[in-house]
Amino acid sequence: MIQKMLLGLALLLSQLASPLAIAAAPSSSPSGTRVEIDSIVAIVNDTVITRSELDDRTLVIKQQLRQQNTPAPAEEVLQKQVLERLISSRLQLQLAANTGIRVDDDTLNRAINRIAAQNKLSLTEFRAVLEKDGFSFDKFREDIRDEITVTRLRQRQVDSRVAVTDQEVSQFLAAQARQGKSDDEYRLGHILIALPEAATPEQLQATRGKAEKVLEKLQAKVDSGAESGADFKETAIAVSDGQQALEGGDLGWRSAGQLPSLFAAQALSMKVGALSGIIRSPSGFHIIKLLDYRGGKRHTVTQTLARHILIRTSELVTDDDASIRLEQLAQRIRKGEDFTELARSVSDDTISAAKGGSLDWVSPGDMVPAFEEAMNGLQPGQVSSPFKSEFGWHIVQVQERREHDNTEEYTRNQAQEALRSRKIEEEYQNWLRRLRDEAYVEYRTDGAAS
Numbered sequence: 001m002i003q004k005m006l007l008g009l010a011l012l013l014s015q016l017a018s019p020l021a022i023a024a025a026p027s028s029s030p031s032g033t034r035v036e037i038d039s040i041v042a043i044v045n046d047t048v049i050t051r052s053e054l055d056d057r058t059l060v061i062k063q064q065l066r067q068q069n070t071p072a073p074a075e076e077v078l079q080k081q082v083l084e085r086l087i088s089s090r091l092q093l094q095l096a097a098n099t100g101i102r103v104d105d106d107t108l109n110r111a112i113n114r115i116a117a118q119n120k121l122s123l124t125e126f127r128a129v130l131e132k133d134g135f136s137f138d139k140f141r142e143d144i145r146d147e148i149t150v151t152r153l154r155q156r157q158v159d160s161r162v163a164v165t166d167q168e169v170s171q172f173l174a175a176q177a178r179q180g181k182s183d184d185e186y187r188l189g190h191i192l193i194a195l196p197e198a199a200t201p202e203q204l205q206a207t208r209g210k211a212e213k214v215l216e217k218l219q220a221k222v223d224s225g226a227e228s229g230a231d232f233k234e235t236a237i238a239v240s241d242g243q244q245a246l247e248g249g250d251l252g253w254r255s256a257g258q259l260p261s262l263f264a265a266q267a268l269s270m271k272v273g274a275l276s277g278i279i280r281s282p283s284g285f286h287i288i289k290l291l292d293y294r295g296g297k298r299h300t301v302t303q304t305l306a307r308h309i310l311i312r313t314s315e316l317v318t319d320d321d322a323s324i325r326l327e328q329l330a331q332r333i334r335k336g337e338d339f340t341e342l343a344r345s346v347s348d349d350t351i352s353a354a355k356g357g358s359l360d361w362v363s364p365g366d367m368v369p370a371f372e373e374a375m376n377g378l379q380p381g382q383v384s385s386p387f388k389s390e391f392g393w394h395i396v397q398v399q400e401r402r403e404h405d406n407t408e409e410y411t412r413n414q415a416q417e418a419l420r421s422r423k424i425e426e427e428y429q430n431w432l433r434r435l436r437d438e439a440y441v442e443y444r445t446d447g448a449a450s
Contacts, residue, residue, distance in 0.1 A: 042083060043442040044090045049083065058082045061246050065237070070248055073238035081237065081245050091435050093146055096153040103148045111144055158431055162423045169415050172257055176415075184256055186267050187292040189232050189249040194241035194284040197437050211278050211285035214239060218275055218287065232289050241284065243429070250291065257418030260425060263288050283433060299410040301364055305400040306375055307339060307357035310349040312392035322393035326386035330395045333383050339397055348392065357397075363406065371396065 039051040058079050065072045072078055116126035127137045193211040196203055217230035236242070236249030244250060259267055263286070266276045270290040279286040309329060311322040329346065333339050343357030352359055359367075367375065370389040378384055378398040386393050 040444050042087060042444060043440070044087055045094055045440050047090060047094065049086050049090060054079060054083055054086065057086060064246075068233075068248070070233050070237070071231075073234060077238045084241070085246065087441055088432060088436065089146070089150065091439050092150050092153055092432075095157075095435065096149045099153070099156070101149055101152050101156070103145045103152070107148065108141060108145050111148060112141065115144070154428060158428045159424055162420060162427060164416050164419045164423065168419055169412060172415050172419055173412065176256060185253050185294050186256065186259060186290060187253050188251045188259065188263065188267060189236065189289040189291050190242050190244060190251050190263075191232075191236050191240040191249050191287040192242035192245075192284050193239065193286075195282075197433075208278065208285055210239075211287065215275065215278060215287050218289070222273060222275055232291075243432075249289075253292075253294075255414060255418050257415050258421050261422060262286065283429065299407045300403050300405050303361045303363050303402050303404045304375055304398055305361050305402075306359050306396055306398050307343060308349070308352065308359060308371075308394050308396040309339075309343050309347040309357055310352075310392050310394050311346070312348045319388065319393070323386045323388075326393055326395045330383050330385065333395075333397070339383075361402075361404070363404070 040048045041051050041054050042049040058075075061078065061082055062072055112126075113123060116123045119126060119129075121129065130137055130140055191214065193207055193214065195207050199207070214230075214235060218232055218235060221230055221232075233248030233250070236245055240249055242249060256264060256268060262279060262281055263276070266279070267288065267290060270276065272290050272293050274290055276286075276288045279288070309326065311317065311326055313319055313322055329342055333342065340356030343353050347353040347357055349357075362375070364372070366372075368389050368391070370387060371394065374384050374387045374394070375396050375398060378396070380398050380400055383397045384395050386395055388394075
């Protein structure tokens with residue numbers, strides 16, 4: 001299990017390029033035999049991608065494909081795909097450095113500790129497992145740093161500029177309601193045959209012809225089952241220019257609203273296993289396949305009716321003072337004094353104090369983690385011991401719990417997130433394309449791509 005989790009993480013990190021230095025100069029062994037230096041496979045602006053870097057990334061992708069029981073394409077085809085991903089990642093890291101995005105060691109250490117905890121390991125144990133599986137811990141750290149860097153860059157350059165209005169959400173939900181599929185989820189496979197920027201009519205015709213040949217081979221397999229034709233995952237790995245090419249083109253599970261708008265209309269009417277026709281966009285020609293489908297369900301949450309008393313610390317009120325005072329109040333409440341009156345008279349949360357400390361019905365995620373943890377540990381009627389949150393010291397009493405159907409609210413929130421994700425993904429792809437078009441990229445003939 002741990003190995004699978006680590007492999008999945010390593011595959012995520014394989015999308016990122018971390019700079020590797022070329023050997024400083026040739027050296028000689030004691031016998032006089034010259035040692036070959038690391039070669040260059042691509043120049044990306046003012047940095048290089050080396051043969052060893054490409055080989056390392058390719059090896060990780062091969063491990064992924066073996067785990068998924070997906071045959072790897074020819075070595076030169078696979079290396080071309082990996083190299084394109086490395087170039088994209090390198091360009092993003094260069095822009096991040098040029099715009100002052102840095103990830104300090106404290107942030108990096110916290111991220112690595114979280115990863116270890118998610119694997120239910122101490123940091124020492126996690127490092128040992130990584131190294132046992134052949135991963136350098138120092139290299140792993142730098143890959144994590146790069147991942148955080150690229151995420152911050154994307155947030156600044158793309159995510160922060162995308163907004164979704166209430167009107168858009170309402171229009172989206174109305175359209176979904178008319179189709180009767182608002183809660184359904186789809187798993188799509190995707191292949192992109194990319195067009196060059198400002199393509200000529202000849203390039204346009206040649207690229208469309210390539211896409212049609214790919215579709216013809218894929219359709220042959222759909223029509224005849226497993227007997228002949230091309231496998232979608234293998235084909236995506238070999239020929240797709242999409243961001244998920246090395247994952248077999250798998251876009252993962254998405255609600256209807258999370259599907260790229262370019263594909264949504266066709267996907268909603270497709271049967272599982274079916275292929276689309278050729279879909280044209282400014283970036284090229286697309287082919288999608290509906291890999292799987294599942295229907296949606298009602299959404300319920302456990303809500304808690306709770307009330308609390310807050311005491312904030314200050315120069316005059318220490319943590320000990322606040323804790324002792326709240327413990328005294330808790331004892332008085334347990335002996336029968338009225339919580340409402342005490343909250344009104346002493347709580348520093350003026351809004352809830354006016355309502356006798358009442359927080360009304362609280363859903364999961366509404367409160368800060370420390371408060372929610374204390375509240376969730378109580379049975380109805382119980383009063384907590386004093387505990388601290390970012391707002392100060394509290395005691396909380398759970399009055400009641402209920403199962404609440406919040407499907408409408410949940411659906412609206414999901415629709416907003418789906419629209420935002422769709423906009424971000426589309427803008428991100430356009431942004432990556434512009435970034436690549438404006439860059440200087442030179443392939444070396446001894447490399448893997450041309």
